[in-house]
Amino acid sequence: MVVGLEYTTNRADWQRNCTSSGIRVYWVVSEVKQINEPVATRGSAYQRVHAWLLARENSRYASIMAPRKRALFADLEGTILELGPGGGHNFRFFSPTVHWIGIEPNSCTHPYLRAQAAREGISAEIRPGRAEEIPAPDGMVDAVIGTLVLCSVSDPQRVLREILRVLKPGGTFAFIEHVAAPEETGMRMVQRMIRPIWKAIAGGCHPDRETWHLLERAGFEDLTIDHFKVSVAFIAPHIAGLGTKPRRPSP
Numbered sequence: 453m454v455v456g457l458e459y460t461t462n463r464a465d466w467q468r469n470c471t472s473s474g475i476r477v478y479w480v481v482s483e484v485k486q487i488n489e490p491v492a493t494r495g496s497a498y499q500r501v502h503a504w505l506l507a508r509e510n511s512r513y514a515s516i517m518a519p520r521k522r523a524l525f526a527d528l529e530g531t532i533l534e535l536g537p538g539g540g541h542n543f544r545f546f547s548p549t550v551h552w553i554g555i556e557p558n559s560c561t562h563p564y565l566r567a568q569a570a571r572e573g574i575s576a577e578i579r580p581g582r583a584e585e586i587p588a589p590d591g592m593v594d595a596v597i598g599t600l601v602l603c604s605v606s607d608p609q610r611v612l613r614e615i616l617r618v619l620k621p622g623g624t625f626a627f628i629e630h631v632a633a634p635e636e637t638g639m640r641m642v643q644r645m646i647r648p649i650w651k652a653i654a655g656g657c658h659p660d661r662e663t664w665h666l667l668e669r670a671g672f673e674d675l676t677i678d679h680f681k682v683s684v685a686f687i688a689p690h691i692a693g694l695g696t697k698p699r700r701p702s703p
């Protein structure tokens with residue numbers, strides 16, 4: 453592992469690296485991508501560390517997910533609202549013509565998000581708030597996306613209601629989530645045992661949510677849910693898919 457701290461007086465270099473201070477922190481770990489660091493300044497120490505970790509991208513996981521993200525996100529147009537964007541690793545999959553709104557309660561991630569959006573040339577707006585109470589009017593957005601976020605929110609059913617509220621009729625919800633392993637398996641037992649400590653260290657993440665059941669009952673039309681596994685310890689089971697907000701309200 454190589455860690456470095458670099459100071460530059462070259463303003464063009466600052467701008468290229470999207471930092472305001474001229475200080476660039478870098479390191480190289482075999483699995484983790486090198487990042488030019490915007491410095492997060494507010495929030496609790498926990499939030500700052502969590503934001504810093506979220507800005508790291510595991511290159512193996514990212515390369516496994518890339519084809520799925522491309523398939524789910526590339527055709528989305530108009531105004532896209534992303535819940536819990538974290539370090540902003542989804543920007544590269546969006547069309548450059550979209551207007552992106554991020555709802556991210558950890559304000560220490562915001563500098564990372566702005567930097568990533570600028571790097572990918574995406575028009576971006578960050579709204580403080582939570583997915584349980586999305587700060588947007590009814591029927592405002594063309595698409596909502598969430599990756600690894602329904603595991604972390606405190607009330608996923610309320611979040612799904614909020615997603616349907618802010619989507620335009622016919623709008624799309626695109627998601628990728630890690631989920632509970634099948635009941636009675638060793639993996640499920642491990643997920644259950646590790647839940648309290650994992651929630652505490654991983655920003656409220658529940659390793660054993662049966663999120664697909666919640667999606668099936670939420671009221672989306674044309675719901676597709678693909679179950680697959682990624683070899684990442686006790687959060688291997690994943691789902692990915694799309695749902696559509698009905699064009700007509702249900703009777």
Ligand SMILES: C[S@@+](CC[C@H](N)C(=O)[O-])C[C@H]1O[C@@H](n2cnc3c(N)ncnc32)[C@H](O)[C@@H]1O
Nearest residue numbers: 536537538557558582583599600601604605606
């Ligand atoms: C595991 S991270 C995933 C980050 C990113 N979506 C990704 O795929 O790399 C979960 C994210 O959800 C955010 N989050 C947690 N609770 C939330 C809530 N109630 N509403 C919106 N975002 C939330 C966290 O701050 C964090 O950025």
